[in-house]
Amino acid sequence: MHYQCLIVDDEKPLAQSTEEYFNLFNVTCKAVFDAPSCLEFFKHHTADLILLDINLKESSGFELCRQLRKEISVPILFISARNSDDDILLALNIGGDDYISKPYSLSVLLAKVKAVLKRYSNAFTSADIFEIDDFMINFSSHEVKVGAEIIKLKALEYKLLAYLVMNRGKVLKKEELFENVWQDTITSDGTLNVHIHHLREKIEKDPNHPQLIETIWGVGYRFKE
Known part of the structure; x- marks a missing residue:
């Protein structure tokens, strides 16, 4: 199955509420809560964009990003309560396309995601x-x-x-x-x-x-x- 957005975040209530909000506004979305589930997702599904948290239980969003970038070229937007310059620079240097600080407004996050999806779709020809x-x-x-x-x-x-x-x-x-x-x-x-x-x-x-x-x-x- 194809989704417009995949959320990878170990804060389960936040991830689920974001997933529900996006789907309510017609952005097809799926939430998973750890790195293994994300890798398993891409064995069976595709996504146009990934929202990726840095802290993922026993693993790191940074390392997961490095793994994903070996196979996947879709935009990756980091979402994290960590907002040091070092974290932001590392996220962007390893393949992240943007960095969004927590806590975030669902409406603002949705607007950012829609803007990235629009830019991304415009990069393609008229035929999919x-x-x-x-x-x-x-x-x-x-x-x-x-x-x-x-x-x-x-x-x-x-x-x-x-x-x-x-x-x-x-x-x-x-x-x-x-x-x-x-x-x-x-x-x-x-x-x-x-x-x-x-x-x-x-x-x-x-x-x-x-x-x-x-x-x-x-x-x-x-x-x-």
């Missing part, structure tokens, strides 16, 4: 799903399939693939990919080449003779239109 040959990418759920097989991608692999597909038919220079995917203009050619190689191994029928992701020698790459 793109298909060519036996390849399919669903921009809403982040699901990628080749034939009937669901392809598991790491966060940066998905982000790179989505950018290529959304700009299909256009020759994308390496510098543009560095800036828009890695958001780092000094990313090395080797890093990009490795990610392209991994994508081809996962989505091409013959990675040695790619048909979907074309190399434009000396310039960059192009996804088949």
Whole structure:
């Protein structure tokens, strides 16, 4: 099942009241209360956005964020009563997109979540799903399939693939990919080449003779239109 928001917070009454409030205002939401439950959630479901507490019983939201960022590229908004500069900087540096202090107003939190969801959805093309040959990418759920097989991608692999597909038919220079995917203009050619190689191994029928992701020698790459 697909949800717009997943809450990961060990303060069970607060998490449940936030879940109920969001669902009341038509933002589909699910609450879980520890790190293992969050990881189990993503084995069966998807979400557009995660609200993540720092203190999670026997584990840390920071460590869970690091784990999630290996596989998931959706926005992560930290929610915490801890509000030191060190905590905020760490949260943002490991992959968090925003930091919201507790206690929070449910109406303000909902407005923030809706704003992020809107910005996130506007980043995609008008069509949620793109298909060519036996390849399919669903921009809403982040699901990628080749034939009937669901392809598991790491966060940066998905982000790179989505950018290529959304700009299909256009020759994308390496510098543009560095800036828009890695958001780092000094990313090395080797890093990009490795990610392209991994994508081809996962989505091409013959990675040695790619048909979907074309190399434009000396310039960059192009996804088949």
